[in-house]
Amino acid sequence: MSKPHARNFDSSLVGVTNSRKRIVIAAVLLVAGIAWLIVFTKVAAPHAFWEQGLGAEPTNPIPWMAKMKMWNYLIAFAMILASLWVAADKSTPMGRGRGVVIGMVGCLLIGLIWIVLFYLMGNTGKIPVMNRLGQWNLALGMAVIATSFAFATKWE
Numbered sequence: 001m002s003k004p005h006a007r008n009f010d011s012s013l014v015g016v017t018n019s020r021k022r023i024v025i026a027a028v029l030l031v032a033g034i035a036w037l038i039v040f041t042k043v044a045a046p047h048a049f050w051e052q053g054l055g056a057e058p059t060n061p062i063p064w065m066a067k068m069k070m071w072n073y074l075i076a077f078a079m080i081l082a083s084l085w086v087a088a089d090k091s092t093p094m095g096r097g098r099g100v101v102i103g104m105v106g107c108l109l110i111g112l113i114w115i116v117l118f119y120l121m122g123n124t125g126k127i128p129v130m131n132r133l134g135q136w137n138l139a140l141g142m143a144v145i146a147t148s149f150a151f152a153t154k155w156e
Helices: 003-007 016-048 063-068 071-087 098-121 128-133 136-152
Strands: none
Touching: 016 063, 016 071, 016 128, 063 071, 071 098, 071 128, 071 136, 098 128, 098 136, 128 136
């Protein structure tokens, strides 16, 4: 490609605009999922899982979130996994070349580590999210591993 043609590069031919949209959507979903998980765990969970007779009732600044209890974890992790699925498209850097391998191996390792941590730590109280999820930690670990297959289908 000559220099004049390189300067007038049409980014729509390679899906750069689609890539930017997908990257922004993936980033927003990831940040929203992590924020949802943190807000629920730190603010609403104490009231959601409070039982009568175990001290004073904690304050509840977000009553609608406390009423959803375990559904909050599903919402948060679904947003996080959805961000990975959106990022696995061929128009994004994570959906082609080395990004596919990084995403695939990363999800496999994170899912495996999550399951191993659950088996080793159990419900000891050291990881608050794992305590509340109980046996659902296995499903979450398997979902992260299954997400790696979204990347594997894009590998060329």
